[in-house]
Amino acid sequence: QVQVVESGGGLVQPGGSLRLSCVASGFTSRYYAIGWFRLAPGKEREEVSCISISDGSSHYKDPVKGRFTISRDNAKNTVYLQMNGLKPEDTGTYYCASGKMEFGATCDGTDFRSWGQGTQVTVSA
Numbered sequence: 001q002v003q004v005v006e007s008g009g010g011l012v013q014p015g016g017s018l019r020l021s022c023v024a025s026g027f028t029s030r031y032y033a034i035g036w037f038r039l040a041p042g043k044e045r046e047e048v049s050c051i052s053i054s055d056g057s058s059h060y061k062d063p064v065k066g067r068f069t070i071s072r073d074n075a076k077n078t079v080y081l082q083m084n085g086l087k088p089e090d091t092g093t094y095y096c097a098s099g100k101m102e103f104g105a106t107c108d109g110t111d112f113r114s115w116g117q118g119t120q121v122t123v124s125a
Contacts, residue, residue, distance in 0.1 A: 002026040002098045002114045004034070009094060010117030012086055020103045022096035027077075030054040033107035034079040036070065038121070040092035043121055048094070050107035051079055059108040063089075069121060085110040093118040 008020040008095040022034055035050035049070040058070050067085040072078070079096065097112035 002032065004095050004096050004098050004114055004116040006094065006119040009121045010120045011124065013125055014087060014123055016086050016123070017084045018086065020083065020094055020096075020121075022079045022081075022116065022118060024077050024079070024096075025097055027037075027053070029100075029103045031103060033101045033110040033112070034072070035097050035099070035107065035110065035112050036079075036081045037095045037097060037112075038090075038092040039084040039095070039118075040089075043092075045095075047108070049081060050109045050110065052101060053079075054101070057107065059106060071075070083121070085120075088123050091121060092121050094121050 004022050004024045005025050006022050028116050032053045034049050036048045037045050038047045049060045051070045069082040095118045097109040097115045099112040
C-alpha cells in the first residue's frame with residue numbers, strides 16, 4: 001500500500017513562499033498520481049494541485065494558478081509544491097494523497113486513497 005508523508009509547512013508573511021514535500025513509498029506501478037489538498041477552518045477540503053508520477057503532467061485549481069508549482073523527483077520518490085505569492089486565504093492544513101491512475105487519464109480524475117497526516121501552513125502578518 002502506498003504511504004505518503006508531508007513536510008515543509010510553517011508561518012509565512014503574505015507574499016512569501018514555502019515549499020512542501022511529499023515523500024511516497026510502496027508504489028507497485030508507475031501509474032499513480034499525487035495530489036495536494038488543503039483544509040481551512042470552516043471550509044471544505046479542496047484540491048489544490050496534482051501530478052502524474054509517470055509523465056509529470058499536472059493540474060492546478062484556479063485559486064493557485066500562476067502562484068503554485070507542483071513537481072516530482074522520481075529518484076527521491078518526492079513530490080514538491082512550491083508556493084509563491086502566498087495569501088492569508090492560503091492558510092490551512094495541507095495534505096498530500098496518492099491514488100492509482102488509469103492509463104491515459106489526467107491526474108485530476110484520480111481517486112485519491114492514501115493520505116498523509118498533514119502539514120500546517122499559516123499566512124499572516
